[in-house]
Each structure stands twice: as structure tokens, then as C-alpha cells.
Amino acid sequence: MTTGTHQRRKERIDRGIKVRTEGIYALMSWRELVYLIMPRFVIIVGLLVAPLMIPDMYWQRVISIVCIYALLALSFDFLAHQVGLVSLGGAFFVGVGGYLSAVLNSVFGFAALLSIAVATLIGGIVCTLLLLPCLPLRGVYFAIVTLMYPLFMARAIEALDILGGTDGIMGIDSLPSAWMEQYFIIGMLLLFLFGMRRLVNTDLGLVLRAVKDNDQAVRASGMNITSYKALAVFIASAIGCFAGASLVHIYMWAGISTFALDFSVLPIAATVIGGSGTLVGPVIGCLILVPVSELLRDFGTLRIVFYSLILLAFVVFRSEGLMVYGQRKYHQIERWKKI
Amino acid sequence: MLEATGLMVFYENMLALNNVSIRCGENQIVGVFGANSAGKSTLMYALSGIMLDIRKKEEMAGGERITLTGSIRYRDQEIMASKSSRRARLGIVLCPERRRIFKECSVLENLKIGGYLATAAQAQETLEYVFKVFPALTKLKSRLGGFLSGGEQQMLAIGRALMAQPKILLLDEPLLGLSPLMQAMLMHATREIRDERKISIIITEQYARPVIPIINYAFILENGSAVLEGTREELMNNPDVRSAYFGI
Structure with missing residues (x-):
């Protein structure tokens, strides 16, 4: 045989520390505990410390916007990669949540925090009910319907001159203090992020993943997939509505631009960059994309060109996403091995 | 070859x-027998070059890393690095496992897609030949691929592969889920194709009995290794092979 003792292949194996920390033995040494906690720690502390490190008001606002987009990206990633419903409706969730909260606050006089909470809940229910008709369908229908709703709502508000028409609803209360506003949204992002990570590992998450893989088999197991999908849509749209409601209270204004397609598209781009299906990835994608898009403002209209180039480069050269790549490097070592 | x-x-x-x-x-028919996970499909993918595509896709998606080494020579030409499209042009054509019919195309369209590499005259001639070998397809010309039965789909898959003008045809589990009668018919047709078109054929199967009458030579795969090889008679006389793959 001519085959190669001289040939080599690159082998990937789990780090010993990963294998050990997967059991209860993690409690046995500080090193293993640190290995387990470190990645989570970096994200949590990084997000909490960021507003303190950046005294500039403008960039503090950017951090809030990053969190808003991160919530949307989280909801997109959950729907698309855990349930298999590709939703282009980020803008719809933001708009519904935003307008609901604006109306509750300015018309009914709810306090800011209360109106955000109520708007999240009612917004989730409203979005779920409106999306219910296309849930039994498979394929591209869900994406089309979710894309249509924000366009429809924006034009309806403009044409019928309801909800403030083109001027929008002004004079909405902000959250009690600037620091509260900053940390409220960061805290909620962390809560939703780790909450969702828990959720996808529960039995419910398992069923949802099964619906994504093979909905007929799930149906054959005696489960009603439409109700499971509706539940997933409720969770995702509630997160989106929460993001919208918070946004409205940050800007103290709700207008047609809350239905802008930016809220649908940017989270998808962030998910591609961050690594789809990881839930943390989209958040990291937003942490990169939103500030980059702010930095590029100096270039004026060329901004979109650079922005598109960055996205293109990611899709072509690292389409697995940062998080998938990072996880692999963190948990596995590579070495050459003779065949 | x-x-x-x-x-x-x-x-x-x-x-x-x-x-x-x-x-x-x-001009030989070679059988490759093995149980599930013996490596039959992997072998077919490696021979047809599909493995290179799979490797690229996995790499892009951050999935498994596939390592592929060895040498494949085809008519004194090293083709290990050639893409599957190039190999198909050279005449190595795969008829994939589970048929992979174009479900939303009619039978005739499926065959025409298969004839992409052929000249118009070749395609016309092969089309007529396919309907001659598989007369059952004649009545189904305009039926959609997704509405065919398993046996009809398999005939169509083989026909489609023939349209690409193969010199060597790789049939990956062509008898999967077919009735014994259909199995016998397909194997008969396979031998006819070899004899009339002068095409070499490699067939993989789990159960060797329906295939054994038509093969010249066979390899047995177990857990990824070729553990045994021999002519039909040699394998027939080996008691282990008889009990494991012929059910005798």
C-alpha cells in the first residue's frame, strides 16, 4: 500500500478541562470553575461596566440601542433557528410594542415601567393573534406575512391619520432616571438572554426544535404543533414588543419609523455575523454591528457601502458565525496527527 | 478502469x-456489500466527488471536519482532486441513495435534466434507450416525479443517470425498499444496460442475494474496511459471507 504514513490530518479534540467540567467535578477546582463561568462572566460584566467606562452621553445612548437590537436579534434567532419560523417581523414587534406603550402612557397615564410591562404582554398577544393564520403553513409564508404587517401598519397610520399620524405620539414619559434607563434595558437583555438559553434546554425547547426538524413526526406524536408554534411566536414577539416599548420611552416619542424595516433586517445581519442558533451570537453580532454603523456615520451615505462590505466579508469568509467559531476554539484543541 | x-x-x-x-x-459489474454504517455511501460519495462538496459545506457551516485521503485513478488519470462536476464529465456518474428525484418535474423533464452533459443527438438516443429498458416509464412521461412509486422512482433515477452518458455508473443502494419482484427486474435491467451500453457499474447493497447473479466481482465492507473481496463464486463458497449477506 502506498498510503500514507507520511500523511497528516488535523484532529479536533475536546479540552480535558471541558470534559471534566461537564460533570459535577467542576466544583473541585477554581480553575475549572473559572473555565465554566468565564465566558458568561465576560458578557455580563462587560455589558454592566460599559456605561461606566463610556462617559459620553451619545455613546451611552448607543449602548441602549445596541441592547434594543440585541433583543430583536435574540427573538429572531429563537424563532428562526429553534422553531424554524423565519420572521422578518422585527419592525412589526417594535412598532406594536412601541405604539401600545405610547398610548398606555400618554392616553391612559400609566407610569413608564408599568406601560412597558403591559405593552410587552398585550403586544405579544396581539402579534400572536395576527400571525396565527399563517402558523399552520410551512415554508416562506410566515416570512412574507411578517414582512407585510409593518409596511401595512406604517401606511395605515399615515393614511388614516390615527395614533398621531405622521407626527407620531409625542410627550411620552422617559424612565425615572438616566442611569435607571441604561441599566433597566441592559438588565432585561441579560435576563432574556439567559432565560432563553434556559428555555431552549427545557422540554418545551426540545419540542420546538423537533418542530423545526420534522413537524410531521411531532404531529404524529400527538402534539398540536400550531399551539406550540403560537407559544413560541408569543415569546419572541413579546421580547420584540418589549424592545419597542423601551425604545419609545428612550426617545420619548413614537412614530411611523418604529415600523422601519431596519428593525427587521439589522437583527438578521447580526445573527449571521454572531452565529445562528447560539442565542448569544446575535447579541454579540449587535454589539459589533450597531457601533460600527455609528462609527461609519462620518462617511455619510458611503456608510451603507462599507456596512454591506463588512457583512459580505463575514458571509463569505466566516459564514459559521463568530460564536460558533469562538465556542469551538474555546472548547477544543487542534493538533496534527499522522494517519 | x-x-x-x-x-x-x-x-x-x-x-x-x-x-x-x-x-x-x-465492462464489469462490481458489488460492494456491507451493513448500515459500513461505509458504502461514504465510498460512493468519495468515488463520485460529492464528498468534496460535503466537505466544503461543512467547513463553511462550522460543522464536522472531513478528511479525505487516498488515490482514485480513472483511465490512467488521477482524479482525487477533481470536483464532482468534472468527474461526471469524465463519465463517473452517481445514482444517489434514496433516488433524489426532482419531485416537481415530470418524468421527461427529470430525464432531460440528466442529459445536460450530452449532445442533443446523444440525449435523444439515450432517451429512447431508457424507455426501451424501462418500458414502465413510457406511460408516465408527464407524471410528476414526486407522484411515482418507489420502483418507478428508482427506474427514473437510473434513467436520469444514464442520460449523463456515464462510462462508469455508481448505483448507491438501488434496491432500497423495493419488492423482490421489482428488485429482480431492476437487476435484470442493470445487466442489460451493462451489456448493451458497455458501461461499468458499481452497486452497493446491504443484502447481496438479488445482486449476486449479475456481478463479476465483489467487495465486502465492514466498519469502514474492505474485509473481503472475490469473484462471485469465491464469495458464494465462503460460509461466513453466505450467512451474513445472502441469508442462506
Whole structure:
């Protein structure tokens, strides 16, 4: 045989520390505990410390916007990669949540925090009910319907001159203090992020993943997939509505631009960059994309060109996403091995 | 005609093909037998070059790393690095497992797509030949691929592969889920194709009994290694092979 003792292949194996920390033995040494906690720690502390490190008001606002987009990206990633419903409706969730909260606050006089909470809940229910008709369908229908709703709502508000028409609803209360506003949204992002990570590992998450893989088999197991999908849509749209409601209270204004397609598209781009299906990835994608898009403002209209180039480069050269790549490097070592 | 030596395929750290060497001579039918996970499909993917595509896709998606080494020689030409499209042009055509019919195209359209590489005259001639070998397809010309029965789909898949003007045809589990009668009919047709079109054929199967009458030579795969090879008579006389693959 001519085959190669001289040939080599690159082998990937789990780090010993990963294998050990997967059991209860993690409690046995500080090193293993640190290995387990470190990645989570970096994200949590990084997000909490960021507003303190950046005294500039403008960039503090950017951090809030990053969190808003991160919530949307989280909801997109959950729907698309855990349930298999590709939703282009980020803008719809933001708009519904935003307008609901604006109306509750300015018309009914709810306090800011209360109106955000109520708007999240009612917004989730409203979005779920409106999306219910296309849930039994498979394929591209869900994406089309979710894309249509924000366009429809924006034009309806403009044409019928309801909800403030083109001027929008002004004079909405902000959250009690600037620091509260900053940390409220960061805290909620962390809560939703780790909450969702828990959720996808529960039995419910398992069923949802099964619906994504093979909905007929799930149906054959005696489960009603439409109700499971509706539940997933409720969770995702509630997160989106929460993001919208918070946004409205940050800007103290709700207008047609809350239905802008930016809220649908940017989270998808962030998910591609961050690594789809990881839930943390989209958040990291937003942490990169939103500030980059702010930095590029100096270039004026060329901004979109650079922005598109960055996205293109990611899709072509690292389409697995940062998080998938990072996880692999963190948990596995590579070495050459003779065949 | 086609000779693979020292083929090794790793899916990440799992060894799927371990130093497998097989060869197929001019105008021969070669059988490759093995149980599930023996490496039959991996071997077919490696021979047809699909493995290179799979490797690229996995790499892009951050999935398994596939390592592929060894040598495949086809008519004194090393083709290990050639893409599957190039190999198809050279005449190595795969008829994939589970048929992979174009479900939303009619039977005729399926066949025409298969004839993409052929000249108009070749395509016309082969089309007529396919309907001659598989007369059952004649009545179904305008039926959608997705509405065919398993046996009809398999005939269509083989027909489609023939349209690409193969010199060597790789049939990956052509008898999967078919009735014994249909199996016998297909194997008969396969031999006819070999005799009339002068095409070499490699067939993989789990159960050797329906295939054994038509083959010249066979290899037996177990857990990724080629453990045994021989002519039909040699395998028939081997008691282990008889009980494991012929059910006698």
C-alpha cells in the first residue's frame, strides 16, 4: 500500500478541562470553575461596566440601542433557528410594542415601567393573534406575512391619520432616571438572554426544535404543533414588543419609523455575523454591528457601502458565525496527527 | 478502469473508510456489500466527488471536519482532486441513495435534466434507450416525479443517470425498499444496460442475494474496511459471507 504514513490530518479534540467540567467535578477546582463561568462572566460584566467606562452621553445612548437590537436579534434567532419560523417581523414587534406603550402612557397615564410591562404582554398577544393564520403553513409564508404587517401598519397610520399620524405620539414619559434607563434595558437583555438559553434546554425547547426538524413526526406524536408554534411566536414577539416599548420611552416619542424595516433586517445581519442558533451570537453580532454603523456615520451615505462590505466579508469568509467559531476554539484543541 | 487505493475518510475523528481499495474493470459489474454504517455511501460519495462538496459545506457551516485521503485513478488519470462536476464529465456518474428525484418535474423533464452533459443527438438516443429498458416509464412521461412509486422512482433515477452518458455508473443502494419482484427486474435491467451500453457499474447493497447473479466481482465492507473481496463464486463458497449477506 502506498498510503500514507507520511500523511497528516488535523484532529479536533475536546479540552480535558471541558470534559471534566461537564460533570459535577467542576466544583473541585477554581480553575475549572473559572473555565465554566468565564465566558458568561465576560458578557455580563462587560455589558454592566460599559456605561461606566463610556462617559459620553451619545455613546451611552448607543449602548441602549445596541441592547434594543440585541433583543430583536435574540427573538429572531429563537424563532428562526429553534422553531424554524423565519420572521422578518422585527419592525412589526417594535412598532406594536412601541405604539401600545405610547398610548398606555400618554392616553391612559400609566407610569413608564408599568406601560412597558403591559405593552410587552398585550403586544405579544396581539402579534400572536395576527400571525396565527399563517402558523399552520410551512415554508416562506410566515416570512412574507411578517414582512407585510409593518409596511401595512406604517401606511395605515399615515393614511388614516390615527395614533398621531405622521407626527407620531409625542410627550411620552422617559424612565425615572438616566442611569435607571441604561441599566433597566441592559438588565432585561441579560435576563432574556439567559432565560432563553434556559428555555431552549427545557422540554418545551426540545419540542420546538423537533418542530423545526420534522413537524410531521411531532404531529404524529400527538402534539398540536400550531399551539406550540403560537407559544413560541408569543415569546419572541413579546421580547420584540418589549424592545419597542423601551425604545419609545428612550426617545420619548413614537412614530411611523418604529415600523422601519431596519428593525427587521439589522437583527438578521447580526445573527449571521454572531452565529445562528447560539442565542448569544446575535447579541454579540449587535454589539459589533450597531457601533460600527455609528462609527461609519462620518462617511455619510458611503456608510451603507462599507456596512454591506463588512457583512459580505463575514458571509463569505466566516459564514459559521463568530460564536460558533469562538465556542469551538474555546472548547477544543487542534493538533496534527499522522494517519 | 476505475481504481481507488488507500481511500480514507474521517468525519471529524470518526473513521468512516479505513484504507479501502477497490477497483472496477472495463465492462464489469462490481458489488460492494456491507451493513448500515459500513461505509458504502461514504465510498460512493468519495468515488463520485460529492464528498468534496460535503466537505466544503461543512467547513463553511462550522460543522464536522472531513478528511479525505487516498488515490482514485480513472483511465490512467488521477482524479482525487477533481470536483464532482468534472468527474461526471469524465463519465463517473452517481445514482444517489434514496433516488433524489426532482419531485416537481415530470418524468421527461427529470430525464432531460440528466442529459445536460450530452449532445442533443446523444440525449435523444439515450432517451429512447431508457424507455426501451424501462418500458414502465413510457406511460408516465408527464407524471410528476414526486407522484411515482418507489420502483418507478428508482427506474427514473437510473434513467436520469444514464442520460449523463456515464462510462462508469455508481448505483448507491438501488434496491432500497423495493419488492423482490421489482428488485429482480431492476437487476435484470442493470445487466442489460451493462451489456448493451458497455458501461461499468458499481452497486452497493446491504443484502447481496438479488445482486449476486449479475456481478463479476465483489467487495465486502465492514466498519469502514474492505474485509473481503472475490469473484462471485469465491464469495458464494465462503460460509461466513453466505450467512451474513445472502441469508442462506
